[in-house]
Amino acid sequence: VSQRWTPEDKEWQHAGHLVANQEYRHVLDTLESLVVAQLFELTKMNRAGTGYKLWKHIAKALQTHSAAIKAALNRYNKCTLAMQLPHQMLHWEQVVEYAFLADFDLLRDTHKDISQRPWANPSACFALDTYFKMCQAEEEIECLNVEIRRVITYMRDEEHFLRTCKEKISNIHPALGHQVSQCHKLHSQFNGSHLKHLHDIAMLLGFSGTLIPGVSASKGPGE
Structure with missing residues (x-):
């Protein structure tokens, strides 16, 4: 140096x-x-x-x-x-x-x-995040419309299945029929709450789905 x-x-x-x-x-x-x-x-x-x-x-x-x-x-x-x-x-x-x-x-x-x-600014980052969330929300609405109808259909089919099983088993095997009846009561307790929440969703502005149950693809016992 x-x-x-x-x-x-x-x-x-x-x-x-x-x-x-x-x-x-x-x-x-x-x-x-x-x-x-x-x-x-x-x-x-x-x-x-x-x-x-x-x-x-x-x-x-x-x-x-x-x-x-x-x-x-x-x-x-x-x-x-x-x-x-x-x-x-x-x-x-x-x-x-x-x-x-x-x-x-x-x-x-x-x-x-x-x-x-510009994109490094916190306000710009927030605006970008909000924009992409809104874009994704449109796709999510389509998925939710499908899922809502699936839930409605499942609850209806489950109710019908448990009631039918209880009627068939009670005369043949009373103890097993009692257990099926208890299971039916347990599941029925939550169906009302689920239906209320789904009804509240259906009342939201812009709701594009439906609460009409669909047709299950599986028709076998327990499906």
């Missing part, structure tokens, strides 16, 4: 930007990993079959994760101030709502700065 760098030299400033960028990436990776870990813990907490002791253990782990996320968030915001180009600062409310890794990918540096692109 023929000459030592000074803060006024371009090489010094360039090296400083490289160090700041490296630290920024490291802090962002740490923040991302902590948020992902918290998402996994939340999923585990809401999983069926989670015992009370495990639930308490997860709750304590979430408290620790929250404190770690806040500390990492503070380090991240400090690093953004040292960057050459302006970077988005984050708040606690934003981070806890991140549910996709793509939310973090938009914060990363690339060869071209994408932070100023």
